[in-house]
Amino acid sequence: MKSIFNFFLIIGVLIGLNSCGPARFVEPLRKYQNAIALDVGGPVISVPDVATTPIPFSSITYGRGITNKLTIHGSWYTTAAIFGVAQIGAGATYGIWKSKRNKHGISTMLGFNTAIDVFENNFKFWPQLDAHYYFKYNHKQINQEDLLTSGRKVSNLLYFGVGTWYELDRTKAHGERQQTLVIPMLNFGHDLNWSRWTLKTELKLIAPFTSNENLVVDYFSLTGKNGATGVYLGLIRKF
Template sequence: MKSIFNFFLVLGVVIFMHSCGPARFVEPLRKHQNAIALDVGGPIIKVPDLAVTPIPFSSITYGRGVSNKLTLHGSWYTTAAIFGVAQVGAGATYGVWKSKRKKHGVSTMLGFNTAVDLFENNFKFWPQLDAHYYFKYNYKERNQEDLLTNGRKVANLFYAGIGTWYELASKKAHGERQETVVVPMLNIGHDLNWKRWTFKTEVKLIAPFSLNEDIVVDYFSLTGKNGATGLYLGLIHKF
């Protein structure tokens, strides 16, 4: 029981540290299209006497296509709310380039995350800038008959990219000097698509150039002693 208690105590501490989610709408939605996304996952940690497991952060995201190139979206972090942290995020994904046959594309995302500790009244704000390349396979341009067929499977999508969070505070939690201003993240993911539904999987390298020793959480990282590795699952419904 003590190990379980310590696990949830640590979980509350790291809400501020790495409560980011997977990439949002790597391929922009169509104009006037809406989507609701449910995501779960986070950095993989080693819990003493329990397991090596991703932190079960969860979030709900709503997105809407303003045009065929621009999607606006906002997120609410539900796990953070359980621990008394009101955290929301918002952003705009823009399709920078798409190949002639629409099988390849590049998009960018400009956004932010903000969090308020309701118990301590602490406030944090992180700007975010991402860029992704994606590739579609099993791709076939849909005709009118396809659009009228419910449940038809459409092209699946691989993507890879880089994201950056920016730490604006000059001091850390205990008054120490803030040395890390830019937190980079590298990710690779896959969207398994149907007409209305998408199942998302993503692996993310969080702060892969920063040492992860002598901190409150024992992270698992594919890069050894640097950063943390995150694992995320998501379900998206488009309408």
């Protein structure tokens, strides 16, 4: 029982440290198209006497295509709410380039995340800027040119990109000077698409150039003693 208590205590601490989710709508939605996304996952940590596991942060996101290039979206972090933190995120994804046959594309996302501790009235605001490259292919081995000209919207998608969160506070919780003002992230993901549903998987390298030693939790990182590795799983319904 003590180990389980420590596990949930660590989750509560982590919500205040970083609860970023996976990339949102790397390929913009079509004009007037809507989508609801459910995501779960987070940084992988080692919990003594429990396991090495991704923290099960969860969120619900709604997105709408304003044009074929512009999608706006908002997220509510449900796990944070359980621990008394009201956290929301919002942003706009814009498709800045597509190849002639729509196989390749580049998009950028400008947004923000906010968190309010309802017990202590602490408020945090993080601006966010992302950029992604994606490549579309057909999982069913149909010729890609035929797929893209037949009107079927079922091609799958691989993507990678760079994300950045910006820390606006110049001091930490105990009056210490804030050393890390920009938090970079590297994303590698895959969208498995059907006509209305998408299964999303993503691997994220969080703060890969910042030491993760002497922190309140023991992060697992593919980069060794720097940053953390996040693992995410999501399900999207388009309508």
